[in-house]
Amino acid sequence: MRSLATEMAPPFALVAHFFIAAVVFLLLSTVALFEVYPDLSGYGISFSLASFAHLYLLGFVMMVIFGAMYQLLPVVLEIPLFSKDFAYVQFYAYIIGLSMMVIGFRYPQWHLLIAYGGFLTYLSIAIFCANVFLTFYRLEKNSIVSSYLLMGTIFLAVAVTLGILLGLVLAHGMLSIDVDAWVKAHVIGTLLGFVMMIVMGVSMVLIPMFSLAHGFKDRYIHTALFLHGIGVSVAVIALVAALPTVVFYAGLGSVLISMGLYLFQMGIIFSVRVRKQNDYWVKNLFFSFLSLLGAMVMLLLFFIEAQERYLFAAAELFFFGFLLAFIVGHLYKILPFLIWYKTFSPLVGKQKVPLLHQMVHTESADVQAFLLFISVVCLSIATLLHLQVLFYGACLGVMLCVLLVAFNVVYAFTYKGEN
Numbered sequence: 001m002r003s004l005a006t007e008m009a010p011p012f013a014l015v016a017h018f019f020i021a022a023v024v025f026l027l028l029s030t031v032a033l034f035e036v037y038p039d040l041s042g043y044g045i046s047f048s049l050a051s052f053a054h055l056y057l058l059g060f061v062m063m064v065i066f067g068a069m070y071q072l073l074p075v076v077l078e079i080p081l082f083s084k085d086f087a088y089v090q091f092y093a094y095i096i097g098l099s100m101m102v103i104g105f106r107y108p109q110w111h112l113l114i115a116y117g118g119f120l121t122y123l124s125i126a127i128f129c130a131n132v133f134l135t136f137y138r139l140e141k142n143s144i145v146s147s148y149l150l151m152g153t154i155f156l157a158v159a160v161t162l163g164i165l166l167g168l169v170l171a172h173g174m175l176s177i178d179v180d181a182w183v184k185a186h187v188i189g190t191l192l193g194f195v196m197m198i199v200m201g202v203s204m205v206l207i208p209m210f211s212l213a214h215g216f217k218d219r220y221i222h223t224a225l226f227l228h229g230i231g232v233s234v235a236v237i238a239l240v241a242a243l244p245t246v247v248f249y250a251g252l253g254s255v256l257i258s259m260g261l262y263l264f265q266m267g268i269i270f271s272v273r274v275r276k277q278n279d280y281w282v283k284n285l286f287f288s289f290l291s292l293l294g295a296m297v298m299l300l301l302f303f304i305e306a307q308e309r310y311l312f313a314a315a316e317l318f319f320f321g322f323l324l325a326f327i328v329g330h331l332y333k334i335l336p337f338l339i340w341y342k343t344f345s346p347l348v349g350k351q352k353v354p355l356l357h358q359m360v361h362t363e364s365a366d367v368q369a370f371l372l373f374i375s376v377v378c379l380s381i382a383t384l385l386h387l388q389v390l391f392y393g394a395c396l397g398v399m400l401c402v403l404l405v406a407f408n409v410v411y412a413f414t415y416k417g418e419n
Contacts, residue, residue, distance in 0.1 A: 009074045010084050012342045016413075017091050018067030019335060023406050025059025025098075030399040032056075032106075037391050051105035056319060057190065058098050058121070064327050065198050066090070066128060069149065071338070072202060073135055076145050082134040090127040097121030101167075118167035125160045129153055144222055148201025151229050155193025158236065162186040178242065185239035191318075192255055193232040199326060200224065200262050207266065210281060210333055211273035220268070224261040231255035249303070256296055263289055280365035284329030287373050291321020294380070313380045320398060321376040328368070328405050332360050336412045359415045361408055368404040371397055 032052040070087055074080055081087070100117025104110050132153045139146065163186045169177060204221060207213070231254030238248035266289060298314035301307075336359035344353040375397030382391035 010070050010081055010087065012338050014084060014087055014091075015067045015071050015338060017088075018063050018070070019331070019409070021091070021095060022060050022063035022067070023409050025055055025063060026402055027406060029056035029060060030395070030402050033395050033398065034392065037388060047105045047108055051102055054098065054102055054105060057195070059102075061195060061323055061327065063094075064331070065195065066094075068202060068334070069132065069198070071334075072205065073132070073149070076143070076149065076205060077135065077139050078141075079135065079138050082131050082138075086127050086131045090124045090131070093120055093124035093127070097124055115167040118164050122160050122164040125156065129157045144218065144225065145201050145204050147225055148197050148204075151225070152194045152197030152201065155189050155197065155232060159186055159189030159193060162189060162236075162240070181239040181242065185236045188232060188239070189236050192228075193236070195323070196259070197228060197232075199323075200228070203262070203266065206330055206333075207269055207285070210275070210330075211270060212275040213269045213273040216268050216272050218265065220261045220265040224258040224265070226258075227254045227261070228258035231258060252299075252303075256299070259292065259296060263293060280360070280362065280369050281329045281333055283366070283369040284325040284332075284372070287369065287376075288322045288325035288329065291317045291325065291376065295322060298380075309384050309386070313383045316376065316379050316383060320372070320379065325369075325372060328372075331405070332365055332408065335409065336360055336415075339412055339415070354415065359412045361411045364404045364407055364411075368401050368408075371404070372401045375401060 029052060032048070032055050035048045036052050038048075066087075070081060097117045097120030100113040101121060102117075104113030104115075104117060132149075136146070136150055162182055165177075166179065166182055166186060169179060200221065204218070208216070231251045234251030235248055235255065236251075237243065238245075238251060295314045295317035298310045298317060302310035302314060333356075336356050340354070340356055340359060347353050375394045378390055378397065379394035381387065382394055
């Protein structure tokens with residue numbers, strides 16, 4: 001079993017920067033969520049939706065992924081990170097650039113900030129990609145996990161390049177492109193190419209580790225790697241190069257099959273787990289996998305009936321059901337361990353030190369898991385049936401859930417032990 005901390009891992013302060021910023025952006029995104037309802041019955045691309053999507057996806061999801069990648073790369077690859085200084089520069093440039101972009105989306109009269117902030121964000125992500133690629137350059141032995149992480153980073157480089165070109169087009173009218181198609185390619189490259197591939201890769205490290213699963217067959221995740229990489233590539237190229245629609249659908253079909261294989265692989269792992277306790281981690285994970293399945297069904301209905309309510313419901317299930325539950329569940333495991341390793345491990349044998357589960361407020365974590373389940377289900381129903389009051393109630397539920405997550409993050413950071 002791999003440990004989450006090694007001598008080659010970066011200092012905890014670096015990872016903490018990303019995790020704390022991620023929680024702050026998550027809180028802000030729940031506020032922005034209240035503003036997107038008027039757009040759910042109209043065109044799928046608007047400034048309010050863009051503001052929310054960038055706060056949530058770039059501010060929360062990708063911040064967590066950046067921090068997790070910096071912690072896990074030395075563990076998975078068994079080599080040190082190329083440059084810790086690059087990571088700090090990336091963090092601050094990313095914060096400034098993303099903030100500028102969100103302000104530009106939130107206030108259309110300041111739309112020029114989208115391009116300038118986008119360029120700074122692009123540079124920061126380029127630093128991240130370079131740091132990852134240079135770390136991989138020293139890799140001697142490849143694995144299924146490292147393949148996912150590398151391919152996901154390649155898709156990130158492509159997606160942000162499309163994003164910066166879109167920002168230049170919106171700000172200055174440069175280039176003659178199909179903006180709608182390029183936006184879709186940008187979203188697919190980021191969500192399905194980078195985020196999904198990183199999640200699938202780290203799942204093969206974290207879930208067996210925390211569930212104590214051994215001796216399972218992993219051929220399904222290998223097949224998923226091939227289908228997912230091919231599918232995302234075909235879908236993005238089809239949109240950018242204006243290829244026939246059937247090519248685009250073939251790419252997405254390959255992606256959906258790969259995600260189905262991923263879920264099947266997770267089921268195999270859980271079927272052989274030694275740790276049978278269904279705690280807040282397991283509850284969040286089960287809900288995340290059910291939400292991913294639901295998002296896939298909603299996406300298929302969108303392709304069949306071409307009604308945008310199915311697309312929005314799929315996005316809600318993917319964003320808040322799958323990604324949020326998956327990340328929060330693992331945050332409850334990873335963050336206390338990293339804090340314990342830095343703060344309490346030097347005291348082992350000298351004084352009484354806390355157990356990891358004591359650094360999580362169990363009652364609030366259980367309430368959060370249940371509240372997230374109820375809120376996301378209500379959010380999806382409200383979107384499908386156009387129920388405005390239920391939508392705002394569900395948004396409030398998501399906000400309360402996120403506040404409980406923030407409470408537990410503060411609880412872990414400030415935990416001093418029973419004495």
